[in-house]
Amino acid sequence: xxxxxxxxxxxxxxxxxxxxxxxxxxxxxxxxxxxxxxxxxxxxxxxxxxxxxxxxxxxxxxxxxxxxxxxxxxxxxxxxxxxxxxxxxxxxxxxxxxxxxxxxxxxxxxxxxxxxxxxxxxxxxxxxxxxxxxxxxxxxxxxxxxxxxxxxxxxxxxxxxxxxxxxxxxxxxxxxxxxxxxxxxxxxxxxxxxxxxxxxxxxxxxxxxxxxxxxxxxxxxxxxxxxxxxxxxxxxxxxxxxxxxxxxxxxxxxxxxxxxxxxxxxxxxxxxx
Amino acid sequence: xxxxxxxxxxxxxxxxxxxxxxxxxxxxxxxxxxxxxxxxxxxxxxxxxxxxxxxxxxxxxxxxxxxxxxxxxxxxxxxxxxxxxxxxxxxxxxxxxxxxxxxxxxxxxxxxxxxxxxxxxxxxxxxxxxxxxxxxxxxxxxxxxxxxxxxxxxxxxxxxxxxxxxxxxxxxxxxxxxxxxxxxxxxxxxxxxxxxxxxxxxxxxxxxxxxxxxxxxxxxxxxxxxxxxxxxxxxxxxxxxxxxxxxxxxxxxxxxxxxxxxxxxxxxxxxxxxxxxxxxxxxxxxxxxxxxxxxxxxxxxxxxxxxxxxxxxxxxxxxxxxxxxxxxxxxxxxxxxxxxxxxxxxxxxxxxxxxx
Numbered sequence: 001x002x003x004x005x006x007x008x009x010x011x012x013x014x015x016x017x018x019x020x021x022x023x024x025x026x027x028x029x030x031x032x033x034x035x036x037x038x039x040x041x042x043x044x045x046x047x048x049x050x051x052x053x054x055x056x057x058x059x060x061x062x063x064x065x066x067x068x069x070x071x072x073x074x075x076x077x078x079x080x081x082x083x084x085x086x087x088x089x090x091x092x093x094x095x096x097x098x099x100x101x102x103x104x105x106x107x108x109x110x111x112x113x114x115x116x117x118x119x120x121x122x123x124x125x126x127x128x129x130x131x132x133x134x135x136x137x138x139x140x141x142x143x144x145x146x147x148x149x150x151x152x153x154x155x156x157x158x159x160x161x162x163x164x165x166x167x168x169x170x171x172x173x174x175x176x177x178x179x180x181x182x183x184x185x186x187x188x189x190x191x192x193x194x195x196x197x198x199x200x201x202x203x204x205x206x207x208x209x210x211x212x213x214x215x216x217x218x219x220x221x222x223x224x225x226x227x228x229x230x231x232x233x234x235x236x237x238x239x240x241x242x243x244x245x246x247x248x249x250x251x252x253x254x255x256x257x258x259x260x261x262x263x264x265x266x267x268x269x270x271x272x273x
Numbered sequence: 274x275x276x277x278x279x280x281x282x283x284x285x286x287x288x289x290x291x292x293x294x295x296x297x298x299x300x301x302x303x304x305x306x307x308x309x310x311x312x313x314x315x316x317x318x319x320x321x322x323x324x325x326x327x328x329x330x331x332x333x334x335x336x337x338x339x340x341x342x343x344x345x346x347x348x349x350x351x352x353x354x355x356x357x358x359x360x361x362x363x364x365x366x367x368x369x370x371x372x373x374x375x376x377x378x379x380x381x382x383x384x385x386x387x388x389x390x391x392x393x394x395x396x397x398x399x400x401x402x403x404x405x406x407x408x409x410x411x412x413x414x415x416x417x418x419x420x421x422x423x424x425x426x427x428x429x430x431x432x433x434x435x436x437x438x439x440x441x442x443x444x445x446x447x448x449x450x451x452x453x454x455x456x457x458x459x460x461x462x463x464x465x466x467x468x469x470x471x472x473x474x475x476x477x478x479x480x481x482x483x484x485x486x487x488x489x490x491x492x493x494x495x496x497x498x499x500x501x502x503x504x505x506x507x508x509x510x511x512x513x514x515x516x517x518x519x520x521x522x523x524x525x526x527x528x529x530x531x532x533x534x535x536x537x538x539x540x541x542x543x544x545x546x547x548x549x550x551x552x553x554x555x556x557x558x559x560x561x562x563x564x565x566x567x568x569x570x571x572x573x574x575x576x577x578x579x580x581x582x583x584x585x586x587x588x589x590x591x592x593x594x595x596x597x598x599x600x601x602x603x604x605x606x607x608x609x610x611x612x613x614x615x616x617x618x619x620x621x622x623x624x625x626x627x628x629x
Binding site: 163165166168169170171172173174175179183184187188 | 325326327346347348352353354356357358360362363364373374377378421425
């Protein structure tokens with residue numbers, strides 16, 4: 001039986017308080033380094049936390065070929081996003097919908113690849129691009145990032161939620177697999193594709209280890225690697241590094257604010273499976 | 274237009290499990306409105322999907338007209354299907370949903386526009402063409418799904434429980450519309466449903482399936498008046514036929530008797546001795562004084578329907594339903610006598626098959 005509003009309300013608000021009590025420390029924990037980064041970027045080094053110095057930004061931007069780093073980051077991230085969305089969507093469709101022998105075992109083998117720490121794969125990947133003569137080039141930087149197992153997994157889960165009747169209807173109307181994929185599945189999977197694109201972009205934008213290994217010249221380095229180089233130029237210039245880091249994180253924040261509606265819907269839908 | 278023939282069609286999804294369909298042979302006539310009827314899991318949708326080519330049969334053949342289409346792709350069979358879930362593409366407008374099949378087949382744009390408009394006019398979708406499925410009511414969605422099938426001008430329409438998701442009033446309305454459409458187009462329709470009222474009101478002929486097996490094919494009147502077995506007798510009719518289990522004795526000279534619990538019922542029975550099922554429709558059961566008729570029973574429930582009333586009875590452990598005209602003055606606990614219309618009794622042997 002339904003209880004009077006008062007008791008339901010108080011129980012509801014207790015639940016809400018508990019949620020906030022648990023979430024607040026986590027939120028502070030998450031945002032603290034970010035705030036510290038912004039604050040440090042505005043402080044002069046000896047008097048940190050006393051005199052804000054906006055000049056750090058101009059200093060950092062002048063000390064580094066910031067524009068080049070930004071361009072490299074953009075090319076690297078966007079190319080990888082395009083590649084991962086395309087390869088993940090086609091592979092996920094095959095794993096979710098096509099019938100072929102050994103399909104589920106093959107998918108399991110892919111999932112096992114998720115278990116391998118990324119760092120373990122850095123050396124074979126480097127040897128591979130070295131063999132092609134692609135070290136310190138866009139091809140080298142991009143090629144080994146084009147397939148994402150977690151992307152395939154994410155989209156496969158989403159594709160499995162799309163009713164099979166839609167495909168059957170299309171098949172009866174004369175559509176082949178490619179037509180079904182492009183005209184029915186892909187348009188319906190837009191939230192999931194947007195989620196994957198945002199995740200992949202953020203991942204590549206923040207990527208440090210692989211670009212550090214795969215590039216040598218500052219003409220090829222993306223932002224993350226370039227910012228780390230500030231250490232070499234000005235010993236340990238925290239203010240400059242933080243200023244550059246703040247500048248580097250802005251595109252990510254813009255992207256998230258633009259795409260967050262899609263992003264959240266995509267996460268919700270794939271999590272329901 | 275074309276006939277549809279199924280020859281010993283079988284389908285097994287799980288090699289170790291029960292077959293979904295066992296040696297189904299059927300002939301649907303050209304232009305006929307044919308219904309596949311049965312409870313869920315009886316294999317009716319499997320049969321439809323095998324006709325459509327969405328499932329490949331494990332054995333047997335599917336013919337559309339004279340053409341063996343068993344191994345053909347769905348698109349090559351010239352059939353259109355309406356799904357239980359409507360299966361409209363949510364990202365496309367009504368217009369594009371209806372046009373999808375024609376676009377895929379690269380029909381010229383002017384011809385697509387003409388056919389979409391024609392289908393929309395016929396189904397009253399003219400004002401909805403630029404909306405998306407999410408903005409439509411259940412009935413409108415069903416009309417769009419029909420439009421998508423119509424516009425292709427196929428030889429055979431396959432309809433898989435197209436009305437089951439709709440509310441009862443709308444269902445009755447669309448039932449009439451579908452029949453009108455069939456009368457206008459004369460296209461062969463294979464219609465799947467679990468709802469025997471839908472089957473009886475729409476089907477020119479009905480095939481009753483149960484657990485993958487065909488039980489009976491016939492017109493609504495045949496299924497209702499001469500059910501082939503106990504399953505069909507119980508399944509057709511609302512409520513279904515009363516089935517009393519007892520012992521039958523037939524002497525051969527049009528005399529015989531069935532003893533079941535409190536009742537001793539005289540019947541016409543050839544030479545017979547053993548377990549027997551006696552069936553009688555609720556409308557052929559009447560109530561008399563407790564000391565008259567074949568025996569006495571207690572009233573367990575009274576369900577007035579308006580023109581008729583269903584009276585649920587208990588005759589010494591045997592449940593029995595009577596359909597009486599009007600609203601009789603009866604209450605649970607009353608004791609009444611039971612009388613059966615002797616000309617309307619159905620007899621089934623111990624295995625449930627019809628006798629005579």
